[in-house]
Amino acid sequence: MSQLGTVKFVPLETRYNFLKMQAPASYVAGLGRGASGFTTRSDIGPARAGPSAEAVAAAQAKRGEEIPDPDAFQDPENERNLFAGTVYEADDEEADRIWDSVDSRIDGRRRAKREAMEAEQAEKERANNPKIQTQFADLKRGLEELKDSDWNSIPEAGNMTGKRRKRNMRLEENQNGRSYAVSDTVLADAAGRNVLLSELDAAQQENGGFETPAGDGTMTDFVSIGNARDKVLSLRLDQASKDQANGSSTSVDPRGYMTALNSQVLQTDAQIGDIKQARQLLQNLIQSNPKHAPGWIAAASLEVHAKKMVAARKIIAEGCEKCPKNEDIWFHAAELNTPENAKIILGKAVQQVPQSVKIWMKAASLETDANAKRRVLRKALEFIPNSVRLWKETVNLEDDPEDARILLTRAVEVIPTSVELWLTLARLETPENAKKVLNSARNKIPTSHEIWIAAGRLAEQPSQAEMEVKAEDDAERAERTAKLAKQVDKLMVGAVGSLKRNQVILSREQWLQEAETCEADGSPLTAQAIVKATIHQDVEEEDRRTTWLEDAERAEKGGFNEVARACFVVVLETFPTNQGVWRKAAEFEKQHGTPQAVQEVLARGVEHCPHAEVLWLMAAKEKWVGGDIPGAQAILSEAFKQNEDSESIFLAAAKLASETGEMEAAKQILEKARAQANTDRIWMKSAVLERQLGNLDASLSILDQAITKFPTFDKLHMIRGQIFTAQNLIPQARTAYAQGCKACPRSIPLWILAARLEETAGVTIKARALLEKARLYNAKNDELWAESIGMEERTGGAQQAKSLLARAMQECPTSPLLWSLAIFMEAPQQRKGRSVDALKKAGEHPAVILGVARLFWAERKIEKTRQWMANAVKADADWGDAWGWWLKFERQHGEAERQESVIAQCEKADPHHGPVWQATLKDLANQGKPTRDILELVAAKLS
The missing domain is CATH 1.25.40 (Serine Threonine Protein Phosphatase 5, Tetratricopeptide repeat)
Structure with missing residues (x-):
């Protein structure tokens, strides 16, 4: 370990290749973790402009490349911005094709409407702004008639006369080599022509400013010249007047001279041109077809319009020669001439057209003497004996009825088919002879309904012997009238049958019109007979009552009462058990008839409808109104037999007894009614009767019993509260009204009485609360709103009243009661405008x-x-x-x-x-x- 010493480990550095690569253009760091990218100038560097489109195009041309058209592949939908980089694929083409088909289909639907609208707009545009060529289209069509000589006579368009003259003058001056100076006076005069002077010169001031000196010093007096002209005109008119008085002929009418001047109409150039063109056309017409009378008449009328009477008379005279068999041209010739000349013309006309009634009538109208007219018409009858018009005019000229009768006798022999002549002859004859005349007329003209109607009117008139005997009383007069009515009815029934046999059928409307005409002419029986005989025609059985009542109503509105009465007679005979028909008939007689007629209708009505309470009551009331109290009582007694438990009859009998002073009888009747009928109205009338008699305790007792039986009858509560109020028992009255409002929340008078009680007691707040509560139970009630408004006015709250009125008008915008209040709650100067609004909203009240x-x-x-x-x-x-x-x-x-x-x-x-x-x-x-x-x-x- 020691030999080796300390060993130092150095970690190896690992770097990936993509870290050395440049990030993509769209890369944003942390985008997946919610980061948002942005770009700064440091990222892209300083901005600099790229090559322009012209530079790019020049470079491409230099390289020999083909420059594409930028709009060659442009989509019709202007895809330049958002879709500029997209590719136009097959589905896009299919979508465009589908949309094109949809557009074409929609366009096809609206094409007709759009084209019609475009045509209408184009027509309006052409009418408002016509083209020059359309304005002269008629003149262009007229160019077809021009001949070659006319075309050759048209001058050339470019007339250079003025330019040549000026050029020649300049050449002459240049040739002479000299020019002329304009005088100073000419220049001064030209400069002073358009100068406006603000004062008079010295010469004008010396003469007072009314005389203008001439250049040589002479003075022009325009006032004197005007006076002299007027004097000369006056002298000429006076001389013309003297000549006319002396009998000498003159062409000046001194009286109508100024009027004629004022009546002269100045014609424009366009009108003169139209007249010339029309004259030429009519001239061609009468020349090409001289036998065409309307052309001559039109040509003469054109000259009359052009104020050329001489030419018009000349043309119409020539037309009479060319068309002698036309009556219109002779008639117009007479119209265009003086009366004397017209007589001569018509004399020639009757030789050419002797069968023209129009010519003979015109000739008769020109005569001023009655005898002369009579001679003309009788001469006309020799040529035209079958003219009804000529016979009528001839008869009208006769002053003696006997002469007229003789003429008509001859007329009906010549023209036996004229209904008018027969009827006129019958009117002139005596009643006995008139019957013979009408019988002869019926034989000659069996298809005329007018003759039958005239026969009915004649039968309606009494004979001379009957007229001499006067009826002593109404019964005899009524009996005679009924007898005449039966005769006329029988006659009209025979008339309808005879006309049917001769295949003459008139509709119901035509017969009703004839009946109305007869009534208007004073023949009521004939009118009724026509209705009775024909009202059944053209009516289905189930529609008879409705249709006949409508006929009666229409006749009544038109003022034809007899026709309406006849309709009611037929309805009553056909439907005798219908009480509604009897009631309408009685109301009609009450409005247009006599009291006796009303009583007769009601008497017949109660016989056919014994259980109709309304008819019994109407009959009793008519007797009562007429003063026949026993008769009314007898009718009510008879009504009790037919209707034992009738509330209305009980109440009517009690009212009759109370009105006549028989109070005990009235009390007994009501007591019996409470036992038999036992209705709320009978109990109420009993309480009211006791209250009238002063028996307040008895009235309250009856009311207590009645409220127990009929708690929802609001009038019982109202009478009870009024009795307590009259006794000054305010708490009891308040309790009575409270019970009534609780039992009858829909009774508007009950709420109003309760509110007035509180207002009278001085508790205005409670009265206001009661009215508000009443409006909750009875929404949109104008009477409650009016009571609230009136209470606010009485208590001095004028502003509060106006506020309540505004709220009320929102809830009841068409209430006449509120509008009448709104008129007088405005200021005096605004009431008239408010009244206009009131009339618009509720003007019928x-x-x-x-x-x-x-x-x-x-x-x-x-x-x-x-x-x-x-x-x-x-x-x-x-x-x-x-x-x-x-x-x-x-x-x-x-x-x-x-x-x-x-x-x-x-x-x-x-x-x-x-x-x-x-x-x-x-x-x-x-x-x-x-x-x-x-x-x-x-x-x-x-x-």
Whole structure:
């Protein structure tokens, strides 16, 4: 160990070959462990520009290499940047081919629409910006008619006359070798022509500025020249007037001279050219075909248009010679000449065309004397005896009816097929002879329905003997009318049968139109007979009732009440057990007939429909309104026999008894009704009757029993709360309303009464809470919103009211009640715009129309206010507040007659709705008051 000494081990160094190699260009150390590579300038060295494209191309050309086109292999999709280095393979080509086929298919779908759109756009472009060649296309086509001589006479386009003259002048000056100087006065005058002077020169100032001195010192007075011209014109017109008065001929009309000057129309060059072209065309036409009368007429009319009457008369005269058998050309010739010449022309015309009615009528119209016209027409009848028009004109000229009758007798012998002549003759005859005339007419013309209708109208008229005997009472008059109606009905049934046998069938619409015409002419029985005889035509059995009621409604709207009445008669005879038809017929008679007719219809209705409660009630009401109380009671007694447990009849009987002062009888009727019918309305009416009589304890007792039986009937709770309120028992009233709101949460009036009770008691917070709770149960209810808004206004919270109105309008954007409030919650200058919005949103409601009327009222536009008030009651005649506002307005601005007219219309309408109207009507103090008094009270309350 010692010999060897210490040994030192040196490790061998191991180095791999790849460590000496340069790293790849894309190598990033530690990339697998999440490192990210970056490059700095120290890695790549300083930047330097490479050779340009031009240098590369020059080098390739120097070496003789072919320089490739850079766009030769460029893809259509512009693959230059991202896909610049990719290879265009077969799948790329297939994808491009598929996409091309898809594009071509889509393009084929839209090609027709696109081409039509492009054609339309091109057409518009051509119409807005026409080319020069299209503007002169018609002129180019006209060049075909030019002859060789015309082409040779056209001058050359380049006319160098002016240029040659100037060149020759320059050559002459050069040849003479001299020039001429222009005078200073010429230059000064040329310079001063366009100078604007701001003041007058000395000469003009000396003469006051109205006289212009000439160069030689003379003065020109233009005012005197104008006056002299006017004086000369006046003298000429006066002389022409004197010549005309003396009878001498003159070509000047002094009265119409200035008017003629003003009426002259100056024609443009284009119009003159059109006239010349048209004249040439028409000249060619009449020359090539001289027997063509319309060509002569057109040529003469063209000259009239060109204001050349002489030429027009000459042309039309020549046309009359060429076409003597044409009536139009003779007629136009007479039109273009004076009346005297026209008579001569028409005299020649009737020799050539004696069968022309038009020529004879024109000749008769030129005559001013009636006898002369009569002679012309009778002469015409000699040539044309079968002209109805000539016979009519001849008869119209006769003043004596006997002469006219003789002429018509002859006319119907010559023209037996003229219905109009037969009817005119029948009107001129006595009733007895008229019947004979119409019988003869029916034999001659069996296919005319007008003759049958005229016969019916004649039969409707009473004879002379019947007219002398006057009916002593209505019964006799009605009996005679019924007898005539049966005769006319029988006649029209025979007329329809006869026409059918002669293959004449008119539609239902045509017969109804004839019936309406008869009613308009004053023949109601004939109109009804036509309807009864023909209304069954062309109607299916299952559609009869609907179709006939529609006919009656249409006739009623047109004002043909007799036609509508006849339709109802047929419907009632066909459907006697339909209570709806009887009710419509009664309503029609109530609106357009007499009270007696209404009672007759209802009496027949209850006979056929004994269990129809509505008909019994209507019949009793008509008797009651007519003042026949015993008759109404008798009808109700009969109704009880047919309908023992009818609620409506019980209530009607109780109301009749209470209105007539028989309170005990009313109480007994209601007590019996509670035992037999036992309905909520009967219990309510019983409580109301006891309340009216002042028996509040009895009323409360009845209400307690009724609420036990009918807890969801809100009116019981309302009446109970109102009785407690009237007794000043606020806690009991609050409890009653609370029970009612709990049992009937959908009752809007109940919530409103409860809120008003709290507001009256001074607890506004609780009232507001009740209304908010009510809106939770009844969303989008405008009445609750209006009550909340009104409460805020009454308590002084105007801003809070506006805020509530905004919320309400969002929830109920089309509420008429809210819009009427919104109009008057705006500032005065903004109300008109608000009213326009209200009319757009809810303009059909009377509340909105009343708001607009009140705006006009505030502006003191009386007539407009009255018109809008009338529109409000037309929109809904049952809205009582509209009548109240109208009467209030007339009380302030109208006369007594207007006020009485409003009251009468309101009584006829008998309204029942409206916030103020209902509150006034249901007030116990106003029970039993007529509509007139209620209207006065409502008008006094409105503000």
